[in-house]
Amino acid sequence: MSMKPEQAAGFQKVFDKLVENVEQVLLGKNRTVRLAFTAMLSGGHLLLEDFPGTGKTSLARAMAQSVQGSHSRIQFTPDLLPGDITGVSIFDQKQGVFEFHRGPIFSNIVLADEINRASPKTQSALLEVMEEHQVTVDGVTHETGEPFMVIATQNPIEQAGTYRLPEAQLDRFLMKASLGYPDHASTMRILEGSAKKAAGELDGVVPADMVVKLIELARTVHVDTEINDYVSRIVEATRFAPEVRLGASVRGALALIRASRVHAAAQGRHFVIPDDVKALADSVLSHRLVLDPEAEFDGVTANNVVGKILIDLPVGAPAE
Template identity: 55%
Template sequence: MTPRAELSGAPTTGTGDAPETPGVDQLHATIQRIAANVEQVLVGKPEVVRLALVTLLAEGHLLVEDVPGVGKTSLAKALARSIDCTVSRIQFTPDLLPSDITGVSVYNRRTESFEFRPGPVFANVVVGDEINRASPKTQSALLECMEERQVTVDGDTYPLSSPFMVIATQNPVEMEGTYALPEAQRDRFTTRVSIGYPDPKAELAMVDEHAGHDPLADLRPVADAAEVHGLVQAVRQVHVSTEVRRYAVDLVAGTRQLTELRLGASPRSTLQLVRAARAQAALAGRGFTIPDDVQAVAIPVLAHRLVLTSEARAARRSTTDLVRQLLDRTPVPRGDTERERG
């Protein structure tokens, strides 16, 4: 079966001459350009764009979950096109096979050997449209890619390019013809965002500006893979004090004590919460994190990883509300989190 993918963009950056790591000011300027570019397509949703950029800077993967028609795919495409790098798109369908994503080994009669033909996952940005329309077996083909940045086929391992980001969209599991994402799959997404319906003013602006043409067609890259790689390196240098690290651990550990949950957040959640907090601090123009950074990303990072008990589902509790309550009652460090450096 031919992979359902569209491959485009410039060659990926190699591991050779790495660009100089930018400072916080340069990082902020570059991210503002990317944000402004994406907001040309996704009108009136700056918070959603912010979380998408936090995920990019945190070396993570983004899950966009909402009902059809609110701009899930447009967000994914706009972010991908704002970066001049290799981009592939996978339309997930029930008949899609794992090899359609990762690639397949094909026998070459001329050389009398097997050759690996890479799948669409071999790109800097992979846009997975309606990921929950594929079977769990096919969804699981992304597990190794997202966590280890590599693909193993027939015993051979192939590294993926850097930067590497999966932006997946999905409809709510209650929609007809969808499969719920396995817990292991959800846990590999750094953040989950819901776009929601635009307010009347933003919707009117969208009708005025977008009714006559496709804004994606006019979108041009404002950064490249080398710049993004440099931004990621800069975010890694953002300082996280002992107090902030302990605060993140307390929040994640608190999810494991909630009686409404059958499954709390994993240790991977703690690592990704701290990475996202670093990215949030960098977006704010700081070289150090504060508790507010953790709070700003806690719900997008943690809520989708939690599994409610049947009683909690019957009572119509939501994981978002539980994380919000946990934030309210977890003690916030009041010391000088800027004091401890390096």
Template identity: 60%
Template sequence: MTISPDQAARFRDTFELMVANIGQAVLGKEHVVRLALTCLLTGGHLLLEDYPGTGKTSLARALARTVQGSHSRIQFTPDLLPTDVTGVQVYDQASRRFEFMRGPIFHSIVLADEINRASPKTQSALLEVMDEGRVTVDGISYDVGRPFMVIATQNPVEQAGTYPLPEAQLDRFLMKTSLDYPDHDAMVELLRTAAVRDRAAEVQPKVSAEILVPLGRLADAVTVRTETLSYVSRLTEATRRHKHTKLGVSARGALAYVRCAKTWAIAHGRTFVTPDDIRALAYPVLSHRIQVNAEAQFDGVTVEQVVNEVFTEIAAPLERVA
């Protein structure tokens, strides 16, 4: 499938419409909104490492309302059970048979709040759903439908009593980013409109959820030149052999990188990926897939420093006119 400039332009216009709409609820965070939409249209999941009260729930609800999708919030706690997430078989005395009661995971946009507070067993209940889009209970699979996106959060400060996400689950998240606190202008606007208790509730639907899958297929058809693919391969290889890393970007991470870059490119109205697209997505796509070794941690080396060094080491290919 080859996409035309007109198709790319229509994709960009739809993307911009959704960004502006969600921006009514999440003020001053356009870049994060763009990342979240890119994640949704790529068919991935988002991890937000952020402080309480920064608008994570508002982002999830505004995103769901914009695309006319359903939304749920799961507050992860140490006593949360896997069935509290996926659902459970319940015996119906009237029909004398078991019926599956769907859990809160069966929604378009699912906010998994403070995911690292739940036990590893409950965290693992998300793995199949995030990776395959279905839940299996008593040998029977139930599709969660499309679109489907998990937005998980974790508090970077309060780590007491938490269960850090294992590498296998971190790799299931397409991106990791942070909303952070609003800037001065956004904060003033929030205070000026303090009478509005629920900004996300005022967000009006702009597109139908049914168009998201076709939009994702359109993004899949974006051209990525061999030189750019080689660039991504060399970058991810460099993260694995870097002197400060004990874990680099996997093959799954490299695939996720390319898929994200395709969506990011067409969201800007282009039919091809450029090295600038690769650089723009470096931190959100790569940072949670890299772990520095103990010696580097002792020396204060950060993942961001490793990513910067890798991009300095690996030269980008020259851009050609499409």
């Protein structure tokens, strides 16, 4: 069953309301806020690589308030243990059984702050829950509930005492984005107190169960065979680019299609066009690429590679 035009119009209306609500807190960050909600309504997770004090925590809290969901924040440090994230089983002496105490991962929106400061063992605790939306402790599986989204942050400057995120974990983030510093006009508005509310004071726009319905509705956006072919050729091109050692996976191609569906619906369309793919390809694919060390030394970035592919690759060319 495909999405109908009137459903696309309704989706756009709700999407715009969500973005406008969060923009009461984050001034001048329309594109990043739209990307964040695109990731959420695609059923995916968001990686924010940015400097301290740019509003990453405020974004996660404002999104949780907007969808009337629960929010938790995990500060990743070198001594953080997997059980500090997922929860632990504690023996109840009165009942004579082990009782599971849920960790902070059991929230609708989880902010994993400075995720690359924790050890690889601790980071691996997120692999199952990000992919399956469940946690297995002592052989027992616990569902996180829906909606579920991880917003992780890392500081691009201070690398001392950090651990590089493994490719398997990077691949589980639907998008990578950056808030950046506000422009002069937005900074002036912030200093003048134009931010209407604090992140914790926002009114809810839709209930959490409505978000689940929107995620399901977005999956009905029509994707033509030519769009699938275009996405496939983009992903294949990342694997054969001379600057790339490891290209995007099939999971990356699926993520780009999912995100493009939401992007189309957010524009009021019930079908995907190539411009939807182009608008999101950089955010969805760049963090999945592993560049050749020589290319990195020459100043080449994954964003450059994806941008060049989009320029060089024609939309309607037949698959090879």
